[in-house]
Amino acid sequence: MHSTAEYDLECDQVSKHFGSVRAVDDVSFVIPKGSFFSILGPSGCGKTTLMRMIAGFEQPSSGDIRIKGRSVISTPPNRRNVKMVFQHLALFPMMNVYENIAYGLRCSGASKDVIRAKVHDVLERISLPDVANREITQLSGGQKQRIAIARCMVLDPDVLLLDEPLGALDLKLREAMKIELKLLQHQFDTTFVYITHDQSEALVMSDHVAIMNGGKFVQIGTPQELYHKPAAAFVAGFVGHTNRWAGRVSRVESGEVEVATDGGLSLRGIVRGTVSPQVGDIVNAYVRPEFITAQRSAGHNPQADAGQNTIEGRVDSILFNGANSRVLVKNRAGELIEADVVLTGDEQDLKPKDEVILSWPVAQTLSFKD
Amino acid sequence: MQKDIKRLSFLLLFAPFALWITLLIILPHLGMLHISLREKVAPRVYEFGFGNYLNFFNEPIYWNTLLRTGSMSLLVTLLALILGFPIAYYIAKIAGRRARGALFLMCLIPLWVSDLIRAFGWILLMRETGVISNTLQWAGVINAPIEFLYNDATVIMGLVYTTILFMIVPLVSTLDGMDDAMIEAGYNLGGNGPTVLRRIIIPYAMPGIVSGCIVVFMLTAGSYLTPILLGGKNSSWFTEQIYDQFITRYNWEAGAAFGFVLLAFTSLVIWGGLKLTGQTLNTTVARS
Ligand SMILES: Nc1ncnc2c1ncn2[C@@H]1O[C@H](COP(=O)(O)OP(=O)(O)O)[C@@H](O)[C@H]1O
Ligand SMILES: [Mg+2]
Numbered sequence: 001m002h003s004t005a006e007y008d009l010e011c012d013q014v015s016k017h018f019g020s021v022r023a024v025d026d027v028s029f030v031i032p033k034g035s036f037f038s039i040l041g042p043s044g045c046g047k048t049t050l051m052r053m054i055a056g057f058e059q060p061s062s063g064d065i066r067i068k069g070r071s072v073i074s075t076p077p078n079r080r081n082v083k084m085v086f087q088h089l090a091l092f093p094m095m096n097v098y099e100n101i102a103y104g105l106r107c108s109g110a111s112k113d114v115i116r117a118k119v120h121d122v123l124e125r126i127s128l129p130d131v132a133n134r135e136i137t138q139l140s141g142g143q144k145q146r147i148a149i150a151r152c153m154v155l156d157p158d159v160l161l162l163d164e165p166l167g168a169l170d171l172k173l174r175e176a177m178k179i180e181l182k183l184l185q186h187q188f189d190t191t192f193v194y195i196t197h198d199q200s201e202a203l204v205m206s207d208h209v210a211i212m213n214g215g216k217f218v219q220i221g222t223p224q225e226l227y228h229k230p231a232a233a234f235v236a237g238f239v240g241h242t243n244r245w246a247g248r249v250s251r252v253e254s255g256e257v258e259v260a261t262d263g264g265l266s267l268r269g270i271v272r273g274t275v276s277p278q279v280g281d282i283v284n285a286y287v288r289p290e291f292i293t294a295q296r297s298a299g300h301n302p303q304a305d306a307g308q309n310t311i312e313g314r315v316d317s318i319l320f321n322g323a324n325s326r327v328l329v330k331n332r333a334g335e336l337i338e339a340d341v342v343l344t345g346d347e348q349d350l351k352p353k354d355e356v357i358l359s360w361p362v363a364q365t366l367s368f369k370d
Numbered sequence: 371m372q373k374d375i376k377r378l379s380f381l382l383l384f385a386p387f388a389l390w391i392t393l394l395i396i397l398p399h400l401g402m403l404h405i406s407l408r409e410k411v412a413p414r415v416y417e418f419g420f421g422n423y424l425n426f427f428n429e430p431i432y433w434n435t436l437l438r439t440g441s442m443s444l445l446v447t448l449l450a451l452i453l454g455f456p457i458a459y460y461i462a463k464i465a466g467r468r469a470r471g472a473l474f475l476m477c478l479i480p481l482w483v484s485d486l487i488r489a490f491g492w493i494l495l496m497r498e499t500g501v502i503s504n505t506l507q508w509a510g511v512i513n514a515p516i517e518f519l520y521n522d523a524t525v526i527m528g529l530v531y532t533t534i535l536f537m538i539v540p541l542v543s544t545l546d547g548m549d550d551a552m553i554e555a556g557y558n559l560g561g562n563g564p565t566v567l568r569r570i571i572i573p574y575a576m577p578g579i580v581s582g583c584i585v586v587f588m589l590t591a592g593s594y595l596t597p598i599l600l601g602g603k604n605s606s607w608f609t610e611q612i613y614d615q616f617i618t619r620y621n622w623e624a625g626a627a628f629g630f631v632l633l634a635f636t637s638l639v640i641w642g643g644l645k646l647t648g649q650t651l652n653t654t655v656a657r658s
Contacts, residue, residue: 057554077557084558090551094573103569104559155559 007069008033008191009054009082009159014063016049023049025215026063031159031193031208036185038194038202041212042238047195048087050212051161054193055084068158078107083152084161088168089144091136097123097147098132104155122154125187141169145177146184153188162194166201178204199239203227211235232273233368236286243292243337245285249277249369257367259285263333267309269365277369284368291364292339294327294356310359313337315352329356406626422627432611432628436635439608442522443590444639446529450537450586451579453530458541458578459571463550474542477535485532489599492528493519496600520602528600533589537582544578545571580649584640591636608632 009031016024023046031037039047052058054065056077064071072080083104092100098119105115123129126146131139139147145165152160162181166174182205185192196202202209203223210220211234219231230236237244247261257277259267269285277283297312313329316336325343327350328336339358343349350356406423408416426432461473480488495501496518506512518524552574556566572579597607612632615625644651 055554055558057557077554078560078562082558084555086551086555088549088551090549090555092552092555092570092574094576103556103561106569107560107562107565151559 006033007031008067009193010064010066010069011050011054012064012066014050014053014065015061016046016053016058017061022215024053024060027212027215027217028063029210029217029220031191034189034191035207036182036192036194036205038196038206038209039212040196040199040202040209040239043197045212046215047197047212048163051084051163051193051195054159055082055161056080081155081158082161083155083157083159085148085152085163085165087163087165089148089165091144091148091151093136095136096132097134097136097139100136100147101151101154104151108155118154122150125153126150126184142173142177142180145169146180149181149184153184153190157190159191159193160188162192164196164198166196166198174201181205203239211238213238230272230286230366233284233286233370236272236366236368237284240288241338242286242288245287245335247283247285249279249281249283252277252279256362257283259283259367261285261333263331263335265311265331265333267365268362269309269367270363271369272366273368273370275369277367281369284370286366286368287360287364289326289338290340292337292358292360294329294339294341294350294358296350297355297357307362308359309362309365310357311337312355312357315350315354315356317352318343318350327356329358331358402626402629405622406630408623410623416623422623423631425624426627426631435606435611436608436631438606439591440635440639442526443529443587446526446533446590447537447583447587449526449530450534451583454534454537454541454582455575455579457534458538458545461538462542462545463548463553477538480531481535485595486599488532489528489596492524492600496524519600520604522601525597525601525605525607528596529590529593532593532596533586536585536589540578540582540585541575542578544575548574576647576649580644580647583643587639587643588636591632 007030011027011029014024014027015022025046027050039050041047049058053060056072056075060073064073066072067080067082072082092103095103101119101122102115105118110118119132120129123132126149128143128146128150131143131147136144136147148165149160149162166177166181169177178201181192181194185205194202194205203226206223208220209223209226211218211226213234219226219235221229221231226235226239230239236242245259245261245263245265245267247259247265247267249257250260250266251258252271255271257269257271259269261267267285271277294315311331313331316328316330318341319326319328319338320343325341326338327341328338330336337358341350407418407420409419409421411417457477461470461477465473483491493500497503498515498517498519500518502518503512503515507515548571552570553566556570561569592609594607594609594613597605598610601607608628609632612625612628615621615628
């Protein structure tokens with residue numbers, strides 16, 4: 001055998017077409033053992049379809065899926081050692097918690113004693129040792145979540161698939177469950193493939209994230225890579241918050257471009273993405289708010305630093321959110337720009353209508369030609 | 371003030387229902403109960419007693435007919451369930467959104483024709499000189515006309531046909547409420563087709579199954595036209611006995627007593643069925 005068994009899951013040029021809709025289009029990736037892998041993309045980009053192919057509920061139009069190095073294309077869903085936590089959990093309401101967890105073990109023909117021991121063990125591990133005899137309707141949202149995971153984990157799957165399992169929870173519980181899921185994944189030491197359209201879930205929990213759009217994987221990387229080194233305009237715009245300017249290239253020089261924006265600004269930025277722009281091309285420049293500093297202008301414009309972009313504007317509003325506060329600045333062209341600020345609560349703080357100068361490094365101005 | 375208005379509107383809304391129940395169901399039954407409990411001692415002279423009921427138990431032909439009606443009704447219920455479940459499953463889970471309405475309508479079509487016409491239609495098909503017999507002769511499968519009417523199989527077939535809709539409707543509505551993900555989860559966790567059916571789909575559909583069975587059993591045990599027309603003299607359906615007492619013998623006392631015996635018997639069977647499946651009337655009616 002070749003060395004592929006070090007990967008729990010491999011997808012090789014997998015595609016799925018529904019009529020003329022390419023729900024999943026030529027997707028390839030590998031997931032190393034025991035990692036937390038997220039697939040992040042807007043709704044309708046094909047995440048669920050991809051997951052259903054891995055679970056065996058859809059047959060790929062082309063391509064191969066391997067689990068632990070073995071192709072599962074012709075294996076029916078109930079024979080694949082891939083378990084799935086459904087979007088609405090799909091716990092069985094006519095069975096109690098114990099029966100729900102025991103169901104899979106019964107299907108595999110385990111003996112009564114083994115079943116009892118395993119169910120109690122897994123309930124212990126998800127820290128719900130006393131709920132075995134409860135009905136599903138008597139559980140809280142977070143408990144149901146954990147039971148749904150336990151029901152899969154008790155079967156010792158090679159890969160656990162989770163399809164937006166936190167979508168139905170309220171915000172506070174969702175925050176708590178994010179951390180809990182990560183801990184559970186560590187504890188079970190199983191590969192989790194987590195699907196979400198919520199970037200904060202993906203960034204917080206994952207070892208690796210694949211950004212998906214229109215049925216294709218745009219970029220795969222660690223959360224830091226995706227955030228700081230987006231390989232495509234879609235990733236730059238989708239992951240994290242960002243300011244965007246569209247404009248025309250007026251000068252190209254060793255990896256740097258000068259962009260004349262539609263609003264009449266001149267910005268310098270570094271080239272990113274697969275296509276290098278030429279003079280006259282249309283590009284999009286992305287700058288994250290945390291790289292922009294806003295200073296009250298002291299009557300005169302500071303000399304433009306070689307490595308900085310500077311523009312003038314007027315504070316439009318303050319978006320106070322504790323340590324994550326921002327200002328919205330309106331420039332001459334009427335564009336709104338977001339910048340992070342530190343608000344200390346004293347006189348020095350920026351206020352609406354203040355004249356400010358925004359500056360940020362050229363190296364943080366990521367320009368993509370699409 | 372507000373409370374009074376609320377109470378008044380409740381009474382106004384409730385009144386038609388209460389009237390309907392009282393006038394059309396409770397009062398006639400009380401009347402029947404009264405009639406069933408009087409014995410005729412001389413023309414126009416009656417006295418209170420259980421003689422009519424004792425009569426029923428003393429005459430084997432009566433309770434044999436009741437048992438026969440009961441067991442055949444159970445068989446009809448079972449057949450309606452076995453045939454109706456796949457149809458309901460197809461309508462609720464497999465057919466597309468648009469096909470669903472059309473299929474449902476097709477199940478309803480038989481109800482647009484009255485019982486009587488439907489039964490005569492069957493007679494036209496199945497009698498000795500009917501379409502089926504003639505076709506088979508023409509095709510050379512048989513060489514003499516065959517009478518398909520007036521046997522139990524035909525009666526059962528006719529009853530299944532007329533009642534299956536009442537099985538399908540509650541089944542479709544419970545199965546419709548079942549998330550497809552539940553079935554997929556059943557497979558995903560390692561179950562094969564039969565396991566998923568037995569451990570997940572059927573338990574989930576139980577309220578629908580039980581309420582469908584109750585309705586079909588009641589309708590069948592109380593049906594009159596279909597067994598008489600398709601079964602003829604041999605059908606020995608219990609409702610025929612009741613009809614006989616009321617109309618032919620003009621013995622209302624015995625007829626009323628038989629009516630109550632039938633009511634008690636069907637209630638007993640349904641109670642037993644509910645106990646057996648662990649359902650309560652409440653859950654089945656609410657869920658389906
Ligand atoms: N069974 C199906 N038949 C036809 N089109 C489908 C089917 N399932 C999904 N699609 C289409 O495939 C695309 C991707 O859907 P999905 O995988 O559910 O997206 P996501 O989970 O990312 O929101 C959508 O455009 C959807 O309409
Ligand atoms: Mg989805």
